Amino acid sequence: MTLDKIIKRIFSVPTVPLHEQFIAKEIYAILSEYPQTKIEIDEYSNLYVSIDSTQNDRSIPLLLFTAHMDHPGFYSDEEGRIFLLGGIDESYLKEAPLTFYREDNGEQVCECKLKSFKIAGNKKSVECKPAPPPNSMGMFNLPPYEIKNGFFLSRACDDLVGVCTLIHLLIRVASKKLNTKIAVLFSRAEEIGFWGTLAFLKKKTLNPQNTIMVSIETSQARGYCSIDQGPVLRVGDKTRLFDANVVAWLQKAMEEYKGVQSGFVYQKKYMGGGTCETTPFMEFGYAGAALCLALENYHNMGSDGHITMESVSMKDWEELCSFLEWFVTYPRDLETLAVKRKERMLALQQEAVERLKENRLF
Template identity: 30%
Template sequence: MKTVKELSLGLLSELAILPSVPFYESLIQAKICKILNQYSISYFFDSFGNIIAEIGQESDHIDPIAFVAHMDHPGFEIERNLDGKLIAFPKGGIPQFSLNHETKMFSFNELGERIRCTISPNSENPKTVIVNSEDLIEIGAPLTFDLIDFQIKGDKISMRSADDFAGCAAILTNLIENLGKVERKIFGVFTRAEEVGLIGARLIARDEIIPKNSIVVSVETSSVIPVIKQGNGPVIRTGDATYTFNSFAENLLRVAANQLKDRDESFMFQRSLMSAGTCEASAFAANGYLTTGIAFPLGHWHNAKTNIPDINGGIDAENISLNDFLNGVLLMI
């Protein structure tokens, strides 16, 4: 039997090799479903293609918990051929460097086949880029940054899409580890198109796809801010750039964290309002759900080497702390 560490890192490495862009999440969708099937975990798709997995039993006395993460990552989509030039538009909060400098990319299809290419600035429309490739790339193809899929060095996990494949892997680990052991209903919710406006999460919350009495826990990476350090533990998230979350929901995480700390003095966690961006908990909070969050402090958010607005900052793999990730998984279990 695998340890929690072996299971969670194995799942993360399996997801990490899969490229994903908003509305082009089919590869990671298929992989998540394969893993759920492997462990006989029940799941269904909603009408938008979000995946809702569930374990445990309904209870009249204990509210369900729904752990939520998203399956997409910022990139580009080729939308037209203009006088022989392929023009691509951003999908999500891409680094401004990529709109202003030649940048290595690759396109991919539903089979996972990759075609390497570059993008360069489009002087006629600075909000778009020109795609350059020696091979044929079709209109409608998604593009993602040509960066390392997955690597662990010391306490650092580097990957193209830590945001939010780390959250997806953590939730899968939670479902697998708790299968047949819990007295409450636990949902694992894997959403689409978060990077372009929390679309998947908003639709689930609007339509009450999960019960309204569910306590919703966003499991995200979130850019490092001055009061938060990588390596000091996962962050119990009190809010994001849009909402302050619910104290009752947060208390469930704080009690669990303190219990872990009592059993193991090496366990570390942090607590903060992570204000760099808006996470999916806000979509549920806006629709009346009790929400909280767990965040893995993130370096190179959205693959920006310095910060997203920096037009000269460069492109690099995202990174999180290995110990932060493992402690976050333990906190969820």
């Protein structure tokens, strides 16, 4: 299945935090066509998909990717109370156009405008006119997606771009029978506090000492990086810096890939616009970093103060996909790289001591 077909299936259905069922069902349906993929659904409804052609060789660390299935949105509960789920600045909400969908089948049921907003404790409640029916999920009234002038625009790039990227990767690995050991966590409710990821970590399914974790995200470009200048090797997020060994390993791979793929470029940046799933994984003992695409209009908040479509560069996206397909068979020699760095520093130290003694000032 091509990336175009994956995009059509994933971006055509609604999603909001805690109500990602339509995305999850599409992921399951698509990947079920590839018997090499092992699909597991945990008790929290995260999807964990793995491919291991190494016969579970424990000498090879697991390469774990993550992407989340939700995007900030709205939910009308069984009593018709409407809540904002996810981080959107209040200044963007007044008169914002919304579309609501039935929770059971995803059919559109209402178009309305957001009239008021208030925070009560940890809940953000809103009023809409006309009022959407109970048990419906709302997104900003924007096109599901479109491609224009080399850019991919959508109501929910964050993080359905990551979801599509990793579905595509799993399909390519399965179809080409690549010799690798990878897994993908498609998580829930990231936008309201990493709930899916934290629940997954609570189970202690994986061994942090034998897992390399890489988040696949889109991240706010403004103030941090350039859009259309290649995928981003993310060295840190709003909360913390990432693992230096994983970052160095990814950078080495991306530099080598330049010799494989003519014209490939990437950016190495601190992306402080938000916090990604690498942070909770690292807090629970995993070595991790992230790859992302530069995102315009983060969480649909346009530079003009109005709600608008998020966007990423199609060129950046295609380069990320091609790199990941090559990267999954790249040697996982993080310890060797660390030893070589230390050896280089020791050699430089010895040279420094000798030369400084030869060139005393006093």
